[in-house]
Amino acid sequence: MSVLEQIAELKKDLGGKPLKAYFYDLTALTRHVQRFVQALPPQCRYFYAIKANSEHAMLEALAPHVHGFEVASIGEVHRVRAVSLEAPIIFGGPGKADEELEGAIDQRVTLLHVESLHELARLEEIAGRKGAVMDILLRVNLRGPLPSGTLQMAGVPTQFGIDEQVIGAAIRQALRCAHVRLQGFHFHSLSNNLDVEQHLKMVGHYARKARSWADEYGFELRYINAGGGVGVNYADLAAQFDFETFAAALPDQLQAAGEGVTVLFECGRYAVASCGYYATEVLEIRHNHGQWYAVVEGGLHHFLLPGAWKHTHPMTVVPVERWPYPFERPEVQHQAVTVAGKMHMPKDILAHQVQIERLRAGDLLLFPYAGAYGWAISAHDFSDLEYPELIYYT
Numbered sequence: 066m067s068v069l070e071q072i073a074e075l076k077k078d079l080g081g082k083p084l085k086a087y088f089y090d091l092t093a094l095t096r097h098v099q100r101f102v103q104a105l106p107p108q109c110r111y112f113y114a115i116k117a118n119s120e121h122a123m124l125e126a127l128a129p130h131v132h133g134f135e136v137a138s139i140g141e142v143h144r145v146r147a148v149s150l151e152a153p154i155i156f157g158g159p160g161k162a163d164e165e166l167e168g169a170i171d172q173r174v175t176l177l178h179v180e181s182l183h184e185l186a187r188l189e190e191i192a193g194r195k196g197a198v199m200d201i202l203l204r205v206n207l208r209g210p211l212p213s214g215t216l217q218m219a220g221v222p223t224q225f226g227i228d229e230q231v232i233g234a235a236i237r238q239a240l241r242c243a244h245v246r247l248q249g250f251h252f253h254s255l256s257n258n259l260d261v262e263q264h265l266k267m268v269g270h271y272a273r274k275a276r277s278w279a280d281e282y283g284f285e286l287r288y289i290n291a292g293g294g295v296g297v298n299y300a301d302l303a304a305q306f307d308f309e310t311f312a313a314a315l316p317d318q319l320q321a322a323g324e325g326v327t328v329l330f331e332c333g334r335y336a337v338a339s340c341g342y343y344a345t346e347v348l349e350i351r352h353n354h355g356q357w358y359a360v361v362e363g364g365l366h367h368f369l370l371p372g373a374w375k376h377t378h379p380m381t382v383v384p385v386e387r388w389p390y391p392f393e394r395p396e397v398q399h400q401a402v403t404v405a406g407k408m409h410m411p412k413d414i415l416a417h418q419v420q421i422e423r424l425r426a427g428d429l430l431l432f433p434y435a436g437a438y439g440w441a442i443s444a445h446d447f448s449d450l451e452y453p454e455l456i457y458y459t
Contacts, residue, residue, distance in 0.1 A: 253292025341436025364406015
């Protein structure tokens with residue numbers, strides 16, 4: 066079934082109740098992920114970053130097609146373990162409580178990203194107390210040069226990772242540990258980069274840095290985590306990041322890392338964005354201070370991404386011919402319309418001044434590329450508004 070057929074079925078089941086739902090095409094998801102995972106060169110592995118969408122059905126669909134999962138909390142570790150007791154896990158995040166470090170050991174996390182010398186000392190003490198040895202990567206906040214993305218986690222002052230200027234002290238401390246085993250480095254510098262050439266250069270920079278530190282301090286470099294950061298072009302859905310071109314050029318960039326080094330990627334958004342759709346019903350059409358507004362049943366409490374990224378999300382109108390009232394149906398034609406949610410706050414905007422041919426109360430708005438950072442990051446319980454349906458189909 067197509068997403069429009071799924072919408073029609075759900076609308077029929079709801080009767081007169083306004084529609085608000087996410088639709089996830091699991092067949093499209095697995096085909097997309099299989100395609101780019103198979104494109105990676107043999108020395109690379111792909112771990113899905115579950116913060117993009119951590120619903121059980123999504124993880125279950127992805128598990129057979131990825132090399133493992135990347136998590137940012139012990140709660141996410143448990144979400145993965147609910148799907149697979151054996152799946153490899155890499156665990157990052159700028160702050161980890163002692164309970165999370167203990168949980169990482171107990172849940173057999175494959176690699177832990179250590180983000181500070183203090184975290185390294187705590188992990189050594191905890192692992193020693195438990196009689197364990199934890200494999201780690203040191204997360205480095207590089208000084209640059211780095212390309213720019215929608216969000217920057219390195220190359221600028223942030224809470225993420227160990228400043229490149231003190232990475233030598235961190236390496237020496239790690240090598241002195243009896244219960245922590247240094248396996249390499251984690252670099253996750255930016256989010257939503259759309260430039261293939263710049264991304265390739267950045268990964269090559271990672272490879273050169275990691276090799277130089279391993280040689281300087283005399284330890285075996287086994288892993289380089291190149292992070293995520295592969296973008297989704299919400300402004301032009303037909304012009305997406307060319308992952309096949311990127312993957313084909315990777316071997317040249319990775320030569321500097323040397324033989325026997327496994328390179329990890331932990332993309333989240335790129336994996337799941339395109340398989341998801343958010344649909345919501347138009348409640349009102351109104352004209353205020355010279356502008357047209359469509360007020361919808363949903364909003365940022367369901368789909369926070371447009372507000373968080375301050376963009377106008379692409380959308381299409383799905384006409385609904387049924388009109389149950391005896392009075393004239395409100396509508397707007399050939400006008401710029403702002404789409405606003407029903408939260409009692411002025412920032413609840415999904416799209417700003419979008420040119421619309423025709424939109425009526427009772428029609429639906431369908432937002433594609435809503436599979437990543439949609440429901441997972443939204444203000445679910447604001448004002449005690451109803452949750453959307455989550456529909457998975459193949």
